[in-house]
Amino acid sequence: MYEELGINKSLVDLVNNCENACSKQFKLVDEICTINSMKVLNSFHKNRVNESCFNETTGYGYNDLGRETIEKIFKDIFKAEDALVRGQFISGSHALTVCLFALLRPNDLLLSISGKPYDTLDEVIGIKENPSSLKSYGVKYHEIDLINDDFDYEKIKEFISKNKVKVIEIQRSKGYSTRKSISLDKVEKIISFIKQIDNDIIIMIDNCYCEFVSDKEPIEVGADIVVGSLIKNLGGGIAPNGAYIVGRKDLINLCAERLTLPGEGKEVGPSLGINKQILQGIYLAPNAITASLKTTILASKVLEELGYEVEPRYNSERVDIVQNIIFKDPNKLIEFTRGIQEASAIDSGAVVEAWDMPGYSDKVVMASGSFIQGSSIELSCDGPLREPYIAYLQGSLTYDYGKFGIMKSVQKLLKEVEKSDR
């Protein structure tokens, strides 16, 4: 079958051998899947999910049973006091923006301790000038880089002892940076360190790509508020859009009143018929994340065998669903990305070209032949066209589609290598 789909026999053998070498890692991923599946099902039972949760509301969206049940489920899964899960969030970046604008007031100080935040937040914070930024309202910002892929305890201590910080943002997944993603163990240690110095600081986590990768979530290690997207992990490939914020009740209320309006908060916001998809998405999410993880583990092993630098390695601990392949060559990055597009179910005939995507500073190549536009829990690959030309590979709703995607990409990559050797 693979050969019929245009994959060389030798490549099929290589990938199958790599797959066998990953069996121990696959088993660990399956164990996490069991735990998270039980977490989800238990919460469905406890909150009595029933068919009337699938009904939609329109207009103001008062008394939306499905929406309220979904928020209870997210609250349970994250062990949070409250949750805001809405289709009115355009994206993860929008939810992060709502959260920051909800928590910060003029003269307040925002501190990022995981280096520069995700690219789309540059204009939100005012790192890049924008007349609507937090900076334009007088919100101050400072950032401290990671050192050796961990927090810079010394600098953090010095800074928060000398300055009154309102919110500390920690971005767990690496975004388009070259650093490693941050494990919950590291997050737990730094939070208790910070809270000993100043217990009033609000710890906000950008949790994009990290949900259900382990058996714990950030609130359980002391975070106050956590944000993520529904077109990534927890949407399970089914939620058509939206994002979530979970955490302390008082903070969720502030976020709800920023998303909707002061005085109405969580009480309004029509679900417009997406409740069933959000519920089905969270139901399938543990499995989709498992398929994604297996795909990235296999990719890591195959590309390492071929001599490329990869991060994480196939047998390293994973904290998100993102796999980096460091190509150090723009053409290899582009060809690999094109392979993922060609292997996709949707738009397989589209040819990936680099483009100036809104919110990003470098040109970006992006393969996303997905059912939901831009969805990256579906098999997808992207990367900014800048040194060292890293591919960020993530997703796949099933392992078999992911495995085929890797074959297709590696085949294109090998052709490109042949071409440049000649």
Ligand SMILES: *Cc1c(COP(=O)(O)O)cnc(C)c1O
């Ligand atoms: C994807 C992502 C976001 C938000 O992205 P959207 O595309 O706006 O949903 C924010 N932070 C990180 C680390 C991400 O990976």
